[in-house]
Amino acid sequence: MSSKNIETDASLDYQVPLIRGNPTFASITESVSKVTEAKTTKEWFVLFGFFSSLTMIMIGSIGYLIWEGTGIWGLNNPVGWGWAIVNFVFWVGIGHAGTLISAVLFLFHQKWRTSINRFAEAMTIFAVICALVFPGIHVGRIWAVYYFFPIPNQMDMWPNFRSPLLWDFFAVGTYFTVSFMFWYTGLIPDLATLRDRATNKIRKLILGVAALGWRGGNKQWKHYELAYLLLAGLSTPLVLSVHSVVSTDFATSVIPGWHTTIFPPYFVAGAIFSGFAMVMTLAIIARKIYNLEHIITITHLENMNKVILLTGMMVGYSYSMEFFIAWYSGNPYESFAFVNRAFGQYAWAYWIMVSCNVIVPQIFWFRKLRRSIPVMFVASIFVNIGMWFERFVIIVTTLAKDFLPSAWDYFSPTIWDVSLMIGVFGLFFTLFLLFIKHLPMVAMAELKGVLPQADPHFGHDGHEGESK
């Protein structure tokens, strides 16, 4: 019967519980906190050792880069922007899902977000840290990076506020700081929970300082809730603006393939798309390892798959608009840029991008596949690959064949491009492992707040929610 189908579909039925297994307030505290309190497992150390070694590769690659200069990368004459920018845009994009989940879904009262928001916010912060590695080093003369800051210097010059690259600095810097503040605000009550549970002195001291003396009084919650709402309200337009600003790095130019007016919303949609895929990849692993399947349920994952499908369609819409308008413009340079993308020397990259970003998400039309863990895991990885290639296609194919055929060249990465990219992935996962080990990966206070027994009108017929 189809009514049975409907019953389990959260978007159709408002009575489906957000969390399974009738948890109590205490059981949420217990199952989330114990991950940070239990003895570190051997698997964690193995993973940590592996990823921190990759981080060492990153540090080595950066060191060599500073010593030798950007010549060690595969950059050549027309292709002056290579993997460093590709990776920068990729990582900034990944970060967007976290803010979207924590801020936008909060504003839209999507209560299912509470199971995954902490997790996604942490991912945002680490992704933006990874992104910030690249503009820090790709300038070549890293000791002159302070030119970005509008501070009086020996040349009496100010930064060029009309440059998109400077906007990037302001936008991404703000994004990192605001995401961090938002994340920390959410953490305060949970840190207090951990503080109160702490048994040894050092742990008590560190958590005590971090929790700032939180007492959970309503006179505190009052300001706290408004602060959280304000931060969500500020983060929402911020997250849209950040990737829009990143898109202006390309779209304010006069280069066919870069200069097109749909770039800002197109970049934002792509960022959300890739970010959700990354959250998916990480959440599937973490919920399995730490037995959080009753908190991050299959319904949460299904909802995320719907977002992936939706944003994948938006990205597909942008691809088709670009293509159509390139032809419609009647401008041979415009048309060439796109024909070259699809059928030129980088056609392989273009079709990887289209298959991963437009075709793969189509499987999520089917409810069965939306709720199949192996399927979504593989799909999420495909989406991440596709979105990396999207940036590669935009940046490299466009530059490799610019206006002057005599200057055309083919970009191939060197070992240093590859090592830096792998190393930054190592940094990302290292930070993530540290987070999972030491901080509550589910927002306990928020999650308790959406339980049915948290509603003051709940249960005049008994207190099954209460444990003691």
Add this chain to the structure above:
Amino acid sequence: MMDNKNVLAVLAEFKTPADLIHAAEKVNKEGYKKYDCHSPFPIHGMDDAMGEKRSPLGYMVGIVAFLSAAGMWFFQYWTSAVDYPLVLSGKPLFSYQAFGVAAWAIMVLSSAATALIGMLVLNGLPRFHHPLFYSDNFTKKVNDDGFFVSIEAHDPKFNPDETKSFLESIGGTNVELVVPDDEG
């Protein structure tokens, strides 16, 4: 028992969010001012029950947002068109469209900082030491699954015994007088 002069506050525990709200209404009606209702998560409707005013944080953030955006815009004008005028990429010296981006970023940054710092200041945080932390029952449960009403000793209506019996009369359990630990 102990000397009543040392009492810093009275604590009472309640079972559910609904009980806490009812208790808050009664404490408020009784005329106490320096009291608070503690819960592991914010409870919908508690502000009304306690007769709390809305937080002024929104206005603080609004003012900072306006000032920082205007300030950053003006700063860009001053650096680009007054202090060191330089024509770049054929753009006007005062490219107000382009200056919007950094002004926007700075506005969001300073507003968010105001929201967080303002929240902490209004809450009197960080404050690592508070009388309520003397109670083991409180620290054990308040951030886990306990619901408490606390009435502090500097409330004008405060009287250890009366307040204690009042809290018992409205249904509080584990009512205790909070006194400093021996070591503290």
Add this chain to the structure above:
Amino acid sequence: MSIDKTTYMISDKGSLGRNAMIVGALFLVISAAGWFMDSPQFFSSYLVAYIFWLTFALGGLFFTLVNHLFGSQWNIVMRRFTEATMYSFPLLAVLFIPILFGMHDLYHWTHEDVVANDAILTAKAGYLNVTFFTIRAAVYFTIWFFISRTLYNLSLKQDKNPDDKIILRMKQISAPGMILYALTSTFAAFDWLMSLEPHWFSTIYGLYVFAGSFLAVLCFVILFGLNLRKKGYLTDIFTVEHYHDLAKLVFSFIVFWGYMSFSQYFLIWYANIPEETIWYLVRWENGWYVISLIIIFGHFVFPFLGLLLRAAKRSFAWLKFLAIWILVMHYIDMFWLIKPALSHGNGPHFNWMDFTTLIGIGGLFIWNFWNNFTSNPILPIGERRLEASSKFKV
């Protein structure tokens, strides 16, 4: 007028529908006189008015589709409003016919001698030609009509037969419906508006027009709902909470609209390529800057500030004023999109035909809407989530 409490039908339709039709027909006849007096003026006025009213139907279609797709509940109490709005494509298809007659006056690319001497227009002739344009228009109307009719019929079927299968079916139709909607509304905007200046192009244009059309239907729902409320209908069902949420949507789409228009303007301003900047130049010179500034402040800044506070989103009087304000701005926005392309260096002026066509098409649109609305229960009474929807809290 009165309402039957069990069927939720408006039993006495009153004179609104008839009056709207009479006024509409009368003004269209007057406008038709303008056709013979000054056909370029008539067609430019007619196109502005037509697009203005078309955006209500397109916005209504989107509103219905998106809520089926996400299974939202809060909007169920106003579902019949948007359904009655979107079910106007047959009428709009008929009203499109004069535009086909006016193509020579409106669309530069229909002049064969011009196209032959213009390399860029020749390159586009495969897309921009009268036959294909007409076929495309027919395709758009067919698609819009079929999606809206299917959804409307399913919703009416639900009144008699409250079955969850219908909810699922509406969702299943909305998913591909949304894709078709995105493509057709974009290409319709390209065909009917962007091709007025056939050398110019912008990939974001479809989204810009979409943002305006969604705003239009939101304001329409607010206005019509408040009107019913004043007469005492649905007062405890379509509550202040729903208006608050509508106002939030208006606010976010004001921002969305601003984001779209700023993205387009900013990228074109920055790159400074003459073939693109010309579009903004004609909308600035010869006095058009006044209209441009009115749009910036009236379509974005003022409604943005006006909806910032929570109290503003919950005040009926203020919402009513703002909804009217935004609709006026939406008209000016459409005027600004279309007229400079056809004014050949003249400044903005408001012709009597702008007024008569606006009222003429609007009268018929309202008549059609009122007919749809009153022929059926004004609430989807078979919807099992209706009760929850009416209790919605922001």
